[in-house]
Amino acid sequence: MATMQFDLVSPERRLASMEVSEVQIPGADGDLTAMPDHAPLITTLRPGVLRAIGAEGEKAYFVTGGFADVAGPSATILAERALPVDEVTGDLVEELISASETRRSNASDETADAAAKYHADLTSALDAIVGR
Amino acid sequence: MPSLKDLKNRIETVKSTRKITKAMQMVAAAKLRRAQEAAEMARPYAERMEAVMSGLAQAVGNSEGAPRLLAGTGEDKVHLLVVMTSERGLCGGFNSSIARLARQRIQKLLGEGKTVKILTVGKKGREQLRRDYSDHMIGHVDLSDVKRVGYANASDIASDVLNRFDAGEFDVATIFYNRFQSVISQIPTAQQIIPASFDDAEEVEGGTLYDYEPSEEAVLEDLLPRGVATQIFTALLENGASEQGARMSAMDNATRNAGEMIDKLTIQYNRSRQAVITNELIEIISGAEAL
Numbered sequence: 001m002a003t004m005q006f007d008l009v010s011p012e013r014r015l016a017s018m019e020v021s022e023v024q025i026p027g028a029d030g031d032l033t034a035m036p037d038h039a040p041l042i043t044t045l046r047p048g049v050l051r052a053i054g055a056e057g058e059k060a061y062f063v064t065g066g067f068a069d070v071a072g073p074s075a076t077i078l079a080e081r082a083l084p085v086d087e088v089t090g091d092l093v094e095e096l097i098s099a100s101e102t103r104r105s106n107a108s109d110e111t112a113d114a115a116a117k118y119h120a121d122l123t124s125a126l127d128a129i130v131g132r
Numbered sequence: 133m134p135s136l137k138d139l140k141n142r143i144e145t146v147k148s149t150r151k152i153t154k155a156m157q158m159v160a161a162a163k164l165r166r167a168q169e170a171a172e173m174a175r176p177y178a179e180r181m182e183a184v185m186s187g188l189a190q191a192v193g194n195s196e197g198a199p200r201l202l203a204g205t206g207e208d209k210v211h212l213l214v215v216m217t218s219e220r221g222l223c224g225g226f227n228s229s230i231a232r233l234a235r236q237r238i239q240k241l242l243g244e245g246k247t248v249k250i251l252t253v254g255k256k257g258r259e260q261l262r263r264d265y266s267d268h269m270i271g272h273v274d275l276s277d278v279k280r281v282g283y284a285n286a287s288d289i290a291s292d293v294l295n296r297f298d299a300g301e302f303d304v305a306t307i308f309y310n311r312f313q314s315v316i317s318q319i320p321t322a323q324q325i326i327p328a329s330f331d332d333a334e335e336v337e338g339g340t341l342y343d344y345e346p347s348e349e350a351v352l353e354d355l356l357p358r359g360v361a362t363q364i365f366t367a368l369l370e371n372g373a374s375e376q377g378a379r380m381s382a383m384d385n386a387t388r389n390a391g392e393m394i395d396k397l398t399i400q401y402n403r404s405r406q407a408v409i410t411n412e413l414i415e416i417i418s419g420a421e422a423l
Contacts, residue, residue, distance in 0.1 A: 011283040013173040029346050043345035044354045
C-alpha cells in the first residue's frame with residue numbers, strides 16, 4: 001500500500017511524524033481525506049478531529065485550528081493547538097469553550113460571523129469527542 | 133595596610149561570592165539546555181509557516197486587496213518597536229545590547245521625523261529605555277511569573293500588537309531580540325513583523341502550484357496573524373536561550389575573576405603574616421642583643 005509522510009506540528013513541539021496511508025482533515029470548507037499523491041493543496045482548518053490512518057492503525061488528534069499543507073508525498077499539519085483525542089479532558093473542554101464564548105461576545109460586526117462559526121465547530125467537535 | 137583579620141574576612145567574602153556565581157553558572161547551563169530544546173522543537177512549525185507564507189505572499193503579491201498585514205498601511209509614519217529583554221539581570225551584556233540597538237533605531241527614526249512607540253517585554257529593557265524615552269512607552273508585558281514561555285504568551289503579545297494595528301495605532305512594527313548563536317555570542321536582531329517581509333533571495337523551490345481552500349486571500353488572511361504570533365514566539369525562545377547563554381558566560385567570567393582575586397588576596401595575606409612574624413623576631417632579637 002502506498003504511504004505518505006505525515007507530520008503534525010504545533011508551535012511548541014512536533015506531535016507526530018509517521019508514514020500513513022490516509023489523513024482525514026477537518027478543512028475550513030468541509031472534511032477532506034488526503035491520500036498519497038494528492039494534488040498540492042493548502043487549506044485552513046476548523047476545530048475538529050484529525051485522523052491519520054497508517055500501518056499501526058488509526059490515530060486521532062483534536063485540533064483547534066491552523067492549516068494543512070498537502071503536497072504529493074507528504075501531508076504537514078500546522079496546528080495552533082493539537083493533542084491526541086484521549087488527552088482531551090473536561091478542564092480543557094471548559095477552558096476552550098469559555099475562551100470561545102468570550103471571543104464571541106467581544107467580537108465586532110466584522111468578526112462576529114467567524115467567531116460564531118468557530119464556536120459552533122468547536123462545540124460540535126468537542127461534543128463528538130466527549131460523546132454528549 | 134589592611135590588618136590580617138580584614139584580609140581573612142575579605143577572602144571569605146570572595147569565596148562565597150564565587151560559590152554563588154558558580155552555582156548560577158550551573159543553573160544557567162541546565163536552563164540553557166532546556167531553552168535550546170524548546171527552540172529546537174519550535175523550529176519545524178516556524179520554518180514551515182515561513183515557507184507557506186512566502187509562497188502565498190508571492191502568489192497574492194502586490195495585487196489589489198492584499199491584506200494590510202502584508203501590504204502595510206501605505207504609510208511609514210508611526211513605528212512600533214517591540215523590545216524583548218529578560219526579567220532578570222546578571223546576564224552580562226544581554227539586555228544592554230538589545231537596548232543599545234533599540235536606542236540607535238529610535239534615534240534614527242526620531243531624526244527622520246517619525247513617531248516612535250515602544251512596547252517592552254521584560255523588565256530589564258523597560259528600565260533601560262524608560263530613562264530616555266518614557267514618553268514613547270505605550271505598554272509593557274510582564275513575563276516574570278512565567279516559568280516556561282509558551283505559545284500562549286506569544287499569542288497574547290501578538291493579539292495585543294494586532295489589536296493596536298487594527299486600531300490604526302502604528303504603520304510598521306519591529307521586534308528586537310537576541311538571536312542565539314552560541315554560549316559566547318548572541319546577536320541583537322531587529323526584525324520587521326508588520327508589514328510582513330520575506331527574504332526574496334529564498335525562492336520557493338520548484339514553485340509547486342497549490343490549490344488553496346477556501347481561497348488564497350482567505351488562507352493568507354488567516355495565516356498572517358498566526359505568522360506574527362509565530363515570529364514573536366520564535367523570538368521569545370531565542371531570547372530565552374540567549375539569556376541563559378549570556379548568563380552562563382557572564383557567571384563563568386565572574387567565577388574566574390573571583391578565583392584570581394582569591395589568589396591575589398591569599399598572597400597578600402601570607403606576605404603580611406610573614407611580615408608580622410619577621411617583625412616579632414626582630415623585636416625579640418634586638419631585645420636580646422640589648423641585654
